[in-house]
Amino acid sequence: MEIGNKGIARLSIVPVRSEPKDAAEMVTQLLFGDHYTITDISDNKQWCRIKMYFDGYEGWIDAKQHHAISNEYFEQINNSDYKICTDLSATILFNKHQTNIVMGSVLPISTNEIFKVEEQLAFNGEAKSLSSKRDVEFLIQTAKKYLNAPYLWGGRTPFGIDCSGFTQIIFRMSGFKLPRDSKDQALKGELIEFDKRQAGDVAFFANKDGKIIHVGVLINENEIIHSSGKVRIDSFTQEGIIHSDSQQNTHKLHSIRRIIKL
Template sequence: MYGICNLSIVPLRIEPSDASEMVNQLVFGEHFEVIEKDKKWSKIKLAYDGYEGFIDNKQYVTISENVFGDLNAQEKYYAGELIDFITDNNNQLTTIPLGAHLPFYQNSKLHINHTNYLYEGKVNTKKMNKAAIVETAFMFLNVPYLWGGKTPFGIDCSGFTQTVYKLCGHHLLRDAKQQATQGDVLSFIEESEPGDLAFFDNEEGVITHVGIIMNDYNIIHAHGKVRIDKLDHSGIYNVDTQQHSHKLRVIKKMI
């Protein structure tokens, strides 16, 4: 069984309960495989990054296996506006955030099953160069931190890096420790370029944070909000508190 998100932003939870921790979000147009389903909840696996969790049955629609396969095979289109809306057959509006998927997009039109939509905003579809990574990251500046979030209304550190890279046509996994398995290791900060990723670990050595390297040893990352701080050989130096907030583990070149 397969499904697709037909709402703006939907929580993906670690357990089948409204009170359960939100570990991720689905944005409009994201499709997935349904692994298990009961009366109220479905356990799903996202097609984009393989992430698993529970979603309320009322917050998605089912699609056929053929449609699921077509969505996997089609060229990817993403909403490029910070916030915008689509209009359906009945002229009803649905807001969509930056990074929303646009299934079967062509000439401002898209569709989910038999519902057609019109979207007239900016569309991201092509692979962009490294310079576009930092430029895109700036769109999220001052977005509040939200555990499990990946939209301009709230975002976590790895949701931020994944969404920025996605909008530029490059694929990252969801969590910081997963993203740290991708790309090529750089030995020194001096080898890094704007758009590379820096990863940070906790006292147990587990990678728990990630940010995007900028020019002049700056880093943009989600910590309280999406903010710009200094990066040195020890880690992130918070320009407001005048203290180090994260311990550097590794720098990686993704593209």
């Protein structure tokens, strides 16, 4: 294991932490199939700092959860139109062992059911091409699969997900690339006036200092799906999010942006 080496997630979920220790904040997660480059190694060799290929996000993973791949395989992944799992959860046969994966995992499958470079994998669930761009209806139906998933800081799965991770992964499954954090997502797409909002638009919310702290996706002009306590649907107004149970304005609207253009 050296700086510059390549790796790939070969567990269903790999925590990525802010510091090289188990008690550190989890800033994001690798899902099965996410690949990365090692940028640093801890003094005790027990942690490696990685940079994810998909969104450039960086953090520390346990060296025991690092799965090394060659530079050639890394480039093969970059240049291949692989599949992304659209089942809530699924089981794959990976190198002759069963592995559980979750929605949003990347599978080295092209037109054949089994694809072999350095590994062998078989999968019979639902998946779509990473490069295939889908419409707003697909985006919203994908988002609704996460309903009631608990909020988890740094999470990216149907069993725990944060607001920006939720937005990023449903757009990734729809064929669109967004950064990991909401403040960076707010720089993408086209700025939309409130009275021109529509389903599929991304709404951002700020604190009293104007800092973006939350994000969600409109499912129609008056409702938003977002991760707050859990993935839920609430009312959306010019003031922001109105909690469907308490009727309180929980998040103040900052801006609306359009990623998928009709």
